[in-house]
Amino acid sequence: MRVLPPTDTSVAFAAEAIRRGELVAMPTETVYGVAANAFDPDAVRRIYALKGRPADNPMIVHIARIDELDGLAREFPEAARVLAERFWPGPLTMVLHKAPNVPSEVTAGLDTIAVRMPRHPVALQLILAAGVPLAAPSANRFTRLSPTGPEHIDDELRAGLACVLDGGRSPVGLESTVIDMTVWPPLILRPGGVSRGDIQAALGVPLGQIPSEKLRRSPGMYPRHYAPRARVVLVDRIENGYPGLVFGTPAGPQQIRMPNDSTAYASALYDALHRLDRERPLEIYVERPVGGPEWEAVLDRLQKASA
Ligand code: AMP
Numbered sequence: 613m614r615v616l617p618p619t620d621t622s623v624a625f626a627a628e629a630i631r632r633g634e635l636v637a638m639p640t641e642t643v644y645g646v647a648a649n650a651f652d653p654d655a656v657r658r659i660y661a662l663k664g665r666p667a668d669n670p671m672i673v674h675i676a677r678i679d680e681l682d683g684l685a686r687e688f689p690e691a692a693r694v695l696a697e698r699f700w701p702g703p704l705t706m707v708l709h710k711a712p713n714v715p716s717e718v719t720a721g722l723d724t725i726a727v728r729m730p731r732h733p734v735a736l737q738l739i740l741a742a743g744v745p746l747a748a749p750s751a752n753r754f755t756r757l758s759p760t761g762p763e764h765i766d767d768e769l770r771a772g773l774a775c776v777l778d779g780g781r782s783p784v785g786l787e788s789t790v791i792d793m794t795v796w797p798p799l800i801l802r803p804g805g806v807s808r809g810d811i812q813a814a815l816g817v818p819l820g821q822i823p824s825e826k827l828r829r830s831p832g833m834y835p836r837h838y839a840p841r842a843r844v845v846l847v848d849r850i851e852n853g854y855p856g857l858v859f860g861t862p863a864g865p866q867q868i869r870m871p872n873d874s875t876a877y878a879s880a881l882y883d884a885l886h887r888l889d890r891e892r893p894l895e896i897y898v899e900r901p902v903g904g905p906e907w908e909a910v911l912d913r914l915q916k917a918s919a
């Protein structure tokens with residue numbers, strides 16, 4: 613397994629591996645993903661095995677051109693068109709009614725499919741070169757922290773990959789927003805890179821709130837998720853030199869100062885947790901951000917990491 617620079621030759625090599633049914637780690641603007649040909653059920657099954665991901669946790673399918681939706685979704689409602697126009701390529705995943713040819717492994721047996729057009733140029737190049745949509749969950753073992761750079765991808769996972777394409781740091785740094793477009797009003801299943809406010813403004817309707825039975829039906833919504841090995845403890849202020857993420861001046865080498873802006877915070881969060889976790893502390897303390905709705909996705913991940 614090699615980490616390859618994002619050249620045309622590397623992308624061609626990775627695309628060839630995908631067509632042979634192998635797995636490749638690709639950079640996206642949200643986090644790094646483990647990608648396989650979405651129409652190859654064996655390859656998709658290998659992703660579940662490599663990640664230790666439960667079979668009831670469906671994957672996001674990544675496209676590079678709108679017309680690839682034809683083979684994936686049975687219909688593309690007007691509201692989904694509006695969101696695609698406004699936010700694709702970008703960190704928004706839409707759940708749509710699935711087309712019959714999509715292997716049930718990708719959607720964990722559901723009759724819906726989650727689709728996204730990523731913005732990272734290397735991801736787009738890889739999808740185009742492979743010539744197929746790519747099923748790609750985050751390139752981490754199940755429940756662990758998502759990688760936002762090649763160095764975050766652990767050895768166990770690397771062993772199952774043809775290569776890692778190095779696309780630098782993932783600029784958004786948090787997973788995509790997942791929105792269910794099969795219901796009206798559409799429902800945010802996971803807050804992420806595109807804010808609720810921006811989606812509401814684009815659609816001109818308030819979005820639905822998530823009912824608890826839907827939470828259980830929306831697979832992958834496990835209470836503990838996105839977590840480092842250390843126990844994450846949310847606090848108002850870290851009073852001493854304990855390892856953690858702070859807003860003020862760090863009181864020791866094990867503290868990392870985080871930005872006050874929610875977008876910059878999101879971008880830095882997983883890298884900061886990965887770096888602290890490498891020292892194998894028992895606990896990582898995180899100062900709770902206080903702020904408006906723009907913190908929704910960050911707070912969601914911090915809550916899941918500390919569950
Ligand atoms: P990941 O690829 O790990 O970032 O997670 C993808 C997440 O998208 C899953 O864990 C689900 O929560 C969500 N998802 C994927 N497909 C569907 C679907 N068909 N219906 C509802 N949620 C989905």
Ligand code: MG
Pocket residue numbers: 749750758
């Ligand atoms: Mg994941």
